[in-house]
Amino acid sequence: MxxxxxxxxxxxxxxxxxxxxxxxxxxxxxxxxxxxxxxxxxxxxxxxxxxxxxxxxxRPMSSMIEINRILEGGETVTNASGTNYIYDNPYISVSGEGIMIAIIDSGIDYLHPDFINDDNTSKIISIWDQSSSKGTPPEGMIFGSEITREEINKAIKEKDSTLSRDNTGTGTIAAGIASGNGRKNALYKGVATKSELVVVKLREYEGLFEEGKINYYNTDFLAGIKYVIDVYKKEKKFLVVNLSIAEKSRAYVLTNLLDTFEELKNPGVIVVSGAGNEGNTDIHYEGVFKDKKSPHDIVIEVGLQKLLDISIASNGPDKIGAAIISPSGEMSYHATYEPENDEYYGKFILEDSPYEMRYSYPWLLSGNEELLMRIINIKPGIWTLRLFPEVLISGEYDIYLPNQNLIPENTRFLDPNSFATITLYGATESVITVGAYNDKTRSMWIGSSKGPIKGRGVKPDIVAAGVDIISTFINQGYTTSTGTGVSSSLTCGVIALLMEYIYQQGPTMRKLLFTKVLKTYLMLGATQNEIYTYPNSSQGYGVLNLQNTMKAIASKI
Structure with missing residues (x-):
């Protein structure tokens, strides 16, 4: 690699x-x-x-879509999103036409009938397959192959599936939920059936932490964002960017690297992210120092894996030192903040496990301390993270392991906390952050990440159906899937419908086509259960309700 x-x-x-x-x-x-x-x-x-x-x-990233690979008991996108209110209403004529939805994930099965228009042309504007060497990279890029709509149309005519393949299926699922037109099976159509797609197939890397587990990297992801923006500039259409993959969760975030892209702040450009699938995965620990005298020991159970990353973040200007104690009782260096020394290297001799520690103070994205510890060739057993208070104001700190779907199930904190598990790219106000709701039980999906973002307010913003949703799958099939990436995909389709509706109302209404404004209308229209107080750290402002949101927008016309 x-x-x-x-x-x-x-x-x-x-x-x-x-x-x-x-x-x-x-x-x-x-x-x-x-x-x-x-x-x-x-x-x-x-x-x-x-x-x-x-x-x-x-930094590694992973999918927020869990593939169930069955149809029985699944819920259609139509029921989950409430789009019958749109498509059965003679007074509303919207279907996402003129809107591009960006899918940055595992690729797409472009031969699936649900991505092919009635005239046998593709709904897909272009694909950047980052792992392909068959063609030339997009302008400004240095790897992969760009596949144009003309090339896709030719492949459709010739039934040629070799231009690009979605080997995993999560990208095809996300695209179908947001945009599938239901040509193969109208019952399984997506939300915004006449929207178009721009697709980035991210490069896959296998076995970073555990053999067989697929991860992506934020560098390739950010390059994908750049590509999507370039297509948006050429096409001059509205854009909805779906973030269905996630970096590690964070408790303290002021900004993220998406905020460097000024185009994402333009009117008519909306970014939607899944909240994360870490709500019940034991990857987060929360603690608070009461004094500067006593260190804290945090116990981590480690399964059979190649290496492990541990991220420590303090609140505000606090400074915290750290060391690792191996199962055999060896202790690492005591990493402490020193302006001239922000890296530590060593090795646990008995376990034959090298380690490295990287200190960032202040960390660019939060302004707080971030200490990343990596143990290589880590052995199964009980490892202890020892934290030392150095400079305390609040005394609060949070510790994170990698996303659970990248590590063994039995790698976990023994005393975890499920709150403050929102993924990094869903943690800022410039993004609409969506948790996963279970329509069948009328309750939250247990895996949906929770807020808050400490010092920054409530996340997620809303929640949407995300359990056992039926969508397109590889080999021109269908399957069910679960996760906050499912919920974000559904919300992207809904936003495409809302954007088209607002655009139809004329120039004075187009001032609503900003992320923060549309987010507010989604909040106003959300369904709230009277037994809860809103906003809250699990559901945000409530459950996505397309009909109520349309009415809230119409009341301003």
Whole structure:
């Protein structure tokens, strides 16, 4: 696996990188760039390039869609989204026409009839297959192949499935929920049936933490965001970006790297993210120091895996040191904040497990401390994380393991906390964050991540159906799936309908086509159960209700 890094920069970064022998890079915008390098790359060189203001090794991401692979007992998208109110109403004529929905996931089965129009042309504007070497990369990119609508249309005519393949199926599921037209089976159509798709098939990496588990990287994901924006500029259509994959959860977030893309703040561009699938996965621990005298010991059970990442975040200006104690009783270095030393390396001799610790203070995305600890060749057993209070104001801290679907089920905190488990990209106000609701039981799906974002308010914003939803699948089939990526996909389709409806009302109403404004209308229209207080950390402002939201918008016309 090659190494990759997101970096923020000032000045002429292209010249600066080339002058330092770095030739594989992608400039995403005026602030953010990506570097790709081989395993021998000395990343410390980045500290010496004055144009580089911040850098970080690529972080793993994983899917927020769990594939059930059965149809029995599934719920149709139509019932889950309430779109009969739209499609059966003679006075409302919207279907998502003129709206692009971006799917950045595992790809798409472009031969599925539900992505083919009645004239046998594709609903897909283009695909960037990051793992393909058959064609040329999109402009400004350095890997993968761009597949145009013309090429897809030709493949449809010839029944050629070799242009790009979705080997996992989650991308095809997300696309079908948001946009599938139901040509193969009208019962299983998606939400915005005449919307169009722009698709990024992310490169897959296997076995980072555990053999057989697939992960993505945030560098490739951010490159996908850049590609989607480039297509949006060319097509000059409204855009809804669906985030159905997730980076690690975070409790303290002021911003994220999506905020560097100014185009995502434009009217007519909406970003929707799943809240995360970590609500019952034991990957989060929350603690508070009462004094500066006593360290805290946090117990982690570790299963059979290759390595483990542990992230520690403090609240506010607090500084916390840390060490790891292995099952055999060896203790690592005591990592503590020192301006001239932010990296520690060592090895547990008896376990034969090297480790590294990276200190960030302040961390770019929160302004707080972030300490990342990685144990390589980690052995199964009970490991203890020992935290040392150094500078305390609030004393609060949060610790996270990787997303559960990347690690063994028995790797977990023994005393976990299910709150503050919202994924990083769903944690800011610039994104509509959606949790997963179970329509069958009229209750939250147990795996849906919970808020809050500490010091920043309530998340998720709303919740939407996300359990056993029927959608398109690979090999021109259908399946059911569950997760907050399902809920975000459904919400993206609903937003496409709302955007078309608002656009139809004329220029004065188009001022509503901003993320924060549409988010407010979704909140106003959400269904609330009288036994709960809203907003809350599980459901946000309530359950997505398309009919009520349409009425709330209509009342302003």
């Amino acid at each position: 090659e190494l990759s890094y997101p970096i923020t920069y000032i000045g002429d970064i292209a010249t600066a990188l080339k002058d330092n022998g770095i030739n594989n890079y992608i400039i995403l915008n005026q602030t953010l760039a990506l570097i790709y390098a081989d395993k021998k790359f000395n990343e410390n060189i980045l500290d010496k390039i004055k144009q580089v203001t911040w850098w970080q090794e690529a």
